[in-house]
Amino acid sequence: MTSSPAVYLDHNASTPLRPEAAAAMREALTVTGNPSSVHAHGRRARALIEDAREAVAALVGVTPGRVVLTSGGSESNALALTTLGADTAPRLCSAVEHDSVLAWVPESNRVAVTADGVLDLEGLDRALSAAPAPGLLSVMLANNETGAVQPVAEAARLARARGWRVHCDAVQAPGRMPGVSPDDLGVDLTTLSAHKLGGPAGVGALIVADGLTLAPLVRGGGQERGRRAGTEPLVSIAGFGAAARAATESRTTEPARLAALRDRLEAGLRAATPGLVIHGAGAARLPNTTCVGHPRIAAPTLLMRLDLSGVSVSAGAACSSGKVTPSHVLRAMGVDEAAASRAVRISLGWSTTETDVTRCLEAWTLAA
Template sequence: MNARTYLDHNATSQVRPEAREALLAALDATGNCSSVHAEGRAARGTMDAARARVAALVGASPAGVVFTSSGTEADVLALTPDYRRGETPLVFDALLVSAVEHAAVLRGHRFAPEQVEVLPVDARGRLRLDGLDAALARHAAAGRRVLLSLMVANNETGVLQPVAEAARRAHEQGALVHTDAVQAAGRIPLSMSALGVDLMSVSAHKLGGSPGAGALILAEPDLRPAPLIGGGAQERGRRAGSENVPAIAAFGAAAERAGASVDADGVRINGLRERLEDALRCEFPELVLLVGDVDRLPNTSCFALPGVPAETTVIALDLAGLAVSAGAACSSGKVAASHVLGAMGVPERIARSAFRLSFGWSSGEEDVDRALGVLRRVLPGLLRRRAAA
């Protein structure tokens, strides 16, 4: 059987050796980090070390790291109208989100539907800053306090958003700013202070950690969103429930390794992506490379084969040994065109044909070789079927 090639790191990346080692060591230990005995203190030490490593990845204070079960939970924790700054209540009247946000932001917030405003993007999938300015001015004139959520990088296209400029404009109008950095953390250098954001969501399994851990990171530790999960005093009362110490330990190890190699890995992976894209564009002119001319993550390519449904392409490639993702969401046996591509104004015929290839920390030249081999075998057959349809 031929070796499989995995190019779906934006969904989940392979666990790094350092993360696996940390995970197993924590599993072998016993102790609840809320307990005061030696075993409990050891578990607390493991978690505190991981907290510092995750904070360092984005230039934050460890005191601002709130561990969650996932990036989705971190988003939902952040996107609430009810906050406190110290002991002072801070209530938000409106949530602004870009039209290309992940479903965890678009549907995972705790605002009433009438409080949410979806902001337009341009043809490259970047937030239209004029639309942001108009929305901020309108809400400010009405005396409404605003929370803005804008992702760092899109999960389908890899496009980078103008987060720093959006945050600057939002802060001028008294808004609070959250960013979903789930796809960006560990893949490009990140600094909360450079971005100027107040809250950031990250996830372990995207950067080589274990599934089951994420974090909401607060620029001001005294800024507290209303808890999503109430109960005990874990995470300084910000997220109840016994912490998943093994997954958190792996998260810390993966974050440390990713941070140490982010620049070198970015250059290397960008080279892999460019080699793949150049070959495909040369050999298959029918392929459409979406948003190839805009700043994006070094690892992400989004292609479309117009007239061939995305699920057909993904299944055919999977059967041939190549794992990729569709730029569409499956529900009840039906495939809907990507809301991201729709917001960009991509014609539906192309949007329904979009598929994503994403490299990761473990990817190498051999992955490009094998992927090109599979694509050269599979795509001509799909094109012939399209022509005969």
């Protein structure tokens, strides 16, 4: 067991809290009052929430009134997928979406992807044409396991030409890639999550197109312009706003920094392990994400060995109640079950350094 400081390389699961977010949360802890109250204490709380809303809006280039604050990415996805307000409305999505999207879409309505994990636009066109009526299409901006960037703008054009609404789960993208504006992508609804960009867990947002009416999942109060009831979690929202602001400030330099670290990491992994596979390597990818398949060693064994060396990564598979199952993303890409069971995801972030990459490569050499 190593005595050196641990190396955290699982940023796609959750990114460490940024100092700016921690400072904003500490300040918010000193504020007393319900943001919906009209007295001075309530107005101060409301001001912090609206300041955070403006920062989140600026992150993706929209007006603050389009930002609906939620409990996180899963709730935002659920709110988006029920926008049309009727279970009979058709829903389509890619086969590699997050489970919080797949839960709302029957398997028969999931569009195939290429061997690199990219949405098959011809298949989407056929699915849209075969649908009995316009509905809602959901396509993520970048995959959480492979980092593959999806052709959201092209998919949106196909869907909107047939009268469909379009949702984009963009939780992995802000601060890591350009082109996250919902208006540039041509989508009606966009999901964000604070803890993917250095804010706290338990808060997120759904960006809603002007004029689009939501069917609220949480009812009872008038918060969020009647779109999501419940007293807002002031401290978490303040942290979200600060993280969004920090990600906005670094978005012109951070992608290149992360790409350089990832390229060095992948070169080192290939050199250490002949026969290593990088899943999705032929696609445009997030600069922080690599999903590697070892030719011999199962992912749980690799994870354990790396963890004992003080390096935290994750399996390229979904974990539920402690049970590791083959990744639906890799299986949708045509990767067989045995190869999928040897996949490991390494994801970098704002706190990742050159030393972290060096430590990871040293640990990998010992583990693999």
